[in-house]
Amino acid sequence: MSSPFMKLWGMPILLGILTVIGLLSALFGDGVWDALSAVTLGVPVAVGAWFSLRRKRH
Amino acid sequence: MSTQSLRWWSWIHKWSSLVCTAFMLLLCLTGLPLIYHHEIGHLLGNDVEAPALAPDLQANPPRANLDDVIASAKALYPNKIMMYMSQELDEPAIWNVTLGDHPNDEHYKPIAVDARTAKVITEPAFEGGAFMSTMLRLHVDMFAGLPGMLFLGAMGLLLIVAIVSGVVLYAPFMRKLDFGTVRHERSTRLKWLDLHNLLGIVTLVWALVVGATGVINTLADVLLKVWQSTEIAAMIEPYKDARPLVRMASVDAAVKTAMAAEPGMQVGFIAFPGTPFASPHHYGVFMHGDQAFTSRLYKPVLIDAGNGSITDRRELPWYLTALLVSQPLHFGDYGGGWMQFLWAVLDVATIVVLGSGLYLWVKRGRRARAEARQEHGQKAPAVQPVLARSGGER
Numbered sequence: 001m002s003s004p005f006m007k008l009w010g011m012p013i014l015l016g017i018l019t020v021i022g023l024l025s026a027l028f029g030d031g032v033w034d035a036l037s038a039v040t041l042g043v044p045v046a047v048g049a050w051f052s053l054r055r056k057r058h
Numbered sequence: 059m060s061t062q063s064l065r066w067w068s069w070i071h072k073w074s075s076l077v078c079t080a081f082m083l084l085l086c087l088t089g090l091p092l093i094y095h096h097e098i099g100h101l102l103g104n105d106v107e108a109p110a111l112a113p114d115l116q117a118n119p120p121r122a123n124l125d126d127v128i129a130s131a132k133a134l135y136p137n138k139i140m141m142y143m144s145q146e147l148d149e150p151a152i153w154n155v156t157l158g159d160h161p162n163d164e165h166y167k168p169i170a171v172d173a174r175t176a177k178v179i180t181e182p183a184f185e186g187g188a189f190m191s192t193m194l195r196l197h198v199d200m201f202a203g204l205p206g207m208l209f210l211g212a213m214g215l216l217l218i219v220a221i222v223s224g225v226v227l228y229a230p231f232m233r234k235l236d237f238g239t240v241r242h243e244r245s246t247r248l249k250w251l252d253l254h255n256l257l258g259i260v261t262l263v264w265a266l267v268v269g270a271t272g273v274i275n276t277l278a279d280v281l282l283k284v285w286q287s288t289e290i291a292a293m294i295e296p297y298k299d300a301r302p303l304v305r306m307a308s309v310d311a312a313v314k315t316a317m318a319a320e321p322g323m324q325v326g327f328i329a330f331p332g333t334p335f336a337s338p339h340h341y342g343v344f345m346h347g348d349q350a351f352t353s354r355l356y357k358p359v360l361i362d363a364g365n366g367s368i369t370d371r372r373e374l375p376w377y378l379t380a381l382l383v384s385q386p387l388h389f390g391d392y393g394g395g396w397m398q399f400l401w402a403v404l405d406v407a408t409i410v411v412l413g414s415g416l417y418l419w420v421k422r423g424r425r426a427r428a429e430a431r432q433e434h435g436q437k438a439p440a441v442q443p444v445l446a447r448s449g450g451e452r
Contacts, residue, residue, distance in 0.1 A: 008229060011237040012259045019263035022400075026393030027386060030350050038396035041264075045403050048260035051238030052253055 015044040059230055071223035076419065078216040079412050085210070085272070086409045088197040093390060093401050095190055104183040104190075106170040108151035115174070119151070122176035124310040130178050131155040131169040141166055142335075144327035145173065147353055152179065161332030204279055211276030217269045224258050231255055247421045254414040257407045264404045265411075271388035274381055281377050282334050293360050293370040294337040300364075303331060303339060307366035316343035316359040319368055324348050326356055331363050339363055350392070354382050 022041030025033045059067075091098055099105040111119055128140060138157035145153055153173045158166040170179040185191035199206035232239075232255060240252040313325055329335030329342035336342035341361040346353050356378075359371040374382070386392040390401030 004233075007236075008232060012228070012262065015260060016263040019267075023264070023267055023387060026350070026397060027354075027383075028351050033350070034393045034397070037393045038400065041393075041397065041400045044260050044264070045400055045407075047238070048257055048407055049403075051256055052240060054240075055242055 011047075015047060018043050064227075064230060067223050067226045071220060071227055072419065074216045074219040074223060075412075075415050078213040078220065079416055081210060081213040082217055083409065083412050084200075085197060086405050086412065088193045090402060090405050091190065091193050092197060093398055093405065095186055098190060099186050102183075102187055102189070104187045106152060106180055106182050108149070108172055108174075108179060111174060119174045122172070122174055124153075124313055125308050126176035127153050127171045127173065128155065128309060130171050130176050131157060134169060134178065134181070135167055138163075138167065139332075140330040141333055142327055142329055145325060147324065147348060154182075161330065162334070207276045207279065211273045214269050214273035214276065218266065218273070221258075221262065221266055221269065225262060228255055228259055247418065250414045250417055254411060254418060257411045257414075261404055261407050261411065265408055267387055268390075268404075271384035274384040275388055278381055281381055285375060285378055286334060289372065289375060290337055290360075293372070294339065296369075297337065297339045300339055303364055306331075306363050307341075307361075309341065311366050312341050312361040312363075313343055315366060315368060316345060316361060316371075319359055319371060320345045320357060322347070323357065326353075336360070340369060354386060355379060356382065 018040040022037045022039075025040065026037035096105065110116075124143075128143070132138070132140070135157050138159055139161070141156045141158045141161055141163065143153050143155045151173050153171045155169045155171055156166040157169065165184075168182050168184065170182055171177070172179050183191075185194055195201050199210065202209070231251070235252075238256055240256060241248045309328065313328065317323070317325065323345035324347070326344045326346040327335075329344065331340060332338050333342070335344065335358070337360065339362065341363050343359045343361055344356045345359060346356045356374055357371065358374065360369045361367070362369050390397055
């Protein structure tokens, strides 16, 4: 995460890959695949909620 | 990025979003209840449940003859004709039958028939009741039929343009900031700019996929027409001079024939003669697999509705397969309750992105006018770098 490119794009790329895994895994199977999908799709949602709702203490 | 290209991308982002935002808000708002249409149907008492069988039958439930199932449904509306009958993979005890005045009747009558006893269970509310039906129609075509559908498809394309240009603009805005920075303390506008960027980039892939699959879905009618005029037309070529059907062959026998021809597959739905999924002389028996992915892929078996023999069977063309695979990715109905919930949260996040985008545009327009007034009469305004205007200096 040290290069300027990764500082800017590292997180968006990671969240994008997780979203793709989440969208595809449930398509190809049930049970464990649905659970994997819930976790991988859940991460971007959690990250979005965390950063938009937190308030930095001064 | 040069100032010039930044201006260009800003212009694309602004106008692609502005044109589609109102419609995207409509789609997000109406889509929200549609994610939970099963649960809402249950709450409203509109869902259909098969009655419990007598104890001696429960262990080995019978399968009713399909011709009896059809006869029960038609007894309610003797003057209507069969359009479709279908079955959900997880509810083999119910046949969903639709009857209409003609094969393309938009005001069809849905009837749920017990697949074990051939008794009518109920007449379910049309499209899940007045509320859900309104949501669905607003979401699909705004009550404007095919033109409405295609229009929303065009708006979906603009959304994709807006998302892509938004990603391009993410870089210059966020270069100096850590991921997820939300500057609460500076100004309301800056806070919403940061939230817009954060939620936009977090929902990026989901919004692209749901947007693109939505656009594909708007082409459903067109793709079906193409399929009818090419593949179906070729399959029924020998029937082009055939006389209209007088007596229909047994549907039960037709389905047994289709199942024997495609072992290991289940019947998804049966299209009756004259509907877009059949021909005037055929039953279209649409078989599908029973696994998560194969259940999305259909294989049509065309059965001569006069004598019950197989006319043809083929794989679906790639564009209909693409349509069928794109549907779950749009609906979010393939991964259980957690997926539904995440779909709803992402939908709400998208509403926030749309709303904040609109807010930023209004604010920026006001400020630009105020600046223009201030600078009027002073020295000619130097061309300000776009970033200086939109960034965090104030």
